[in-house]
Amino acid sequence: MTEVMIDKSAPETGHVEKASIYVEDLVIDFPTDSAIFRRRYMRAVNQVSFVLKAGEALAVVGESGSGKSTCARALCRLYKPTSGKIWLQDVDVNEQQHQLSQRDYAKEVQMIFQDPFGSLNPVHTIRHHLSRPLRIHHPELDDEQIEQRTIEIISRVGLSPAQQTADKYPHELSGGQRQRVAIARALAVGAKFILADEPISMLDVSIRLGILNLMEDMKKDGIGFLYITHDIATARYFAERTAVMYVGHMVEWGNSDSVTQNPQHPYTKLLISAIPEPGIRKDRKEMARKADIPLWTPTSVGCPFAERCLSATEQCKTTMPAVTQLAEDHFVRCFLFE
Numbered sequence: 001m002t003e004v005m006i007d008k009s010a011p012e013t014g015h016v017e018k019a020s021i022y023v024e025d026l027v028i029d030f031p032t033d034s035a036i037f038r039r040r041y042m043r044a045v046n047q048v049s050f051v052l053k054a055g056e057a058l059a060v061v062g063e064s065g066s067g068k069s070t071c072a073r074a075l076c077r078l079y080k081p082t083s084g085k086i087w088l089q090d091v092d093v094n095e096q097q098h099q100l101s102q103r104d105y106a107k108e109v110q111m112i113f114q115d116p117f118g119s120l121n122p123v124h125t126i127r128h129h130l131s132r133p134l135r136i137h138h139p140e141l142d143d144e145q146i147e148q149r150t151i152e153i154i155s156r157v158g159l160s161p162a163q164q165t166a167d168k169y170p171h172e173l174s175g176g177q178r179q180r181v182a183i184a185r186a187l188a189v190g191a192k193f194i195l196a197d198e199p200i201s202m203l204d205v206s207i208r209l210g211i212l213n214l215m216e217d218m219k220k221d222g223i224g225f226l227y228i229t230h231d232i233a234t235a236r237y238f239a240e241r242t243a244v245m246y247v248g249h250m251v252e253w254g255n256s257d258s259v260t261q262n263p264q265h266p267y268t269k270l271l272i273s274a275i276p277e278p279g280i281r282k283d284r285k286e287m288a289r290k291a292d293i294p295l296w297t298p299t300s301v302g303c304p305f306a307e308r309c310l311s312a313t314e315q316c317k318t319t320m321p322a323v324t325q326l327a328e329d330h331f332v333r334c335f336l337f338e
């Protein structure tokens, strides 16, 4: 696999110099029935574009069902895009002709999940969980080197004493320790990108920061993160850039400080209003209309937030707003800014 970095400019993501994983107009439809003819579909992801860069994090925030995990799964090649492209460096990862093997791809891109226990095998020790990917992805290493690397990686993710941890089984570790093992496994593979799907949401509040700080350290080693979260406050803490998704659409994105400190899209404002602040009572009823989250289909039109938006006009119900650039790295899809 070639290591050449491509130079692409992503119209929807601003100033992109050295793209690493580049997602262009990603669309993912899922069938909603099993009819052979006239099968109906829902559109889980619609025209999403973004770039993941080495050594940086992009946070994707939004409510449940907004298409965050579907994007990550498509990046892992678990779902094939209905349309749109995903590039790893200069390779189209879904290109049939020069098909990148899953093993080569997994070496670059790994996913970690909300529930680390679900991705660890209860009958195997931590040593087994880490030495196996080392053996598969680094066949040049002998047994002694594999043991040495295993212990190094366990220490690297902050689990000590490393030798004793290696002998433990997943059930003997706490939730936070298990998430560190999941991260260690991505390191054992040698992944350059980690797709972290709500990696701290199931953990005790007291240990969440430790995991975020570990991932922050890994950015310094050049690892790029897609950080999926409901929690816009941690997005700002951990990620350089933030994209806000609603019903499969990216509605606002850019530099995390701008998006979270100076939100412009009515939906981003609503999300931020949901962050609890001690001593301040907020009335979210004033921020949006009560309406069901729409089921988006390939034939849906307009802005997905129109039904809930207090500023919506007739135009919002029939036409998708274009992208407006608000600042050097701050973009929004909303007629209020056109």
Ligand SMILES: Nc1ncnc2c1ncn2[C@@H]1O[C@H](COP(=O)(O)OP(=O)(O)OP(=O)(O)O)[C@@H](O)[C@H]1O
Pocket: 030, 031, 044, 062, 063, 064, 065, 066, 067, 068, 069, 070, 071
């Ligand atoms: N394999 C699938 N088959 C059919 N529909 C799916 C599938 N995966 C996801 N969906 C639907 O796609 C939409 C987006 O789901 P997705 O899991 O990506 O959202 P999310 O933002 O990650 O939500 P959460 O935060 O709850 O994980 C949802 O309506 C979901 O029901």
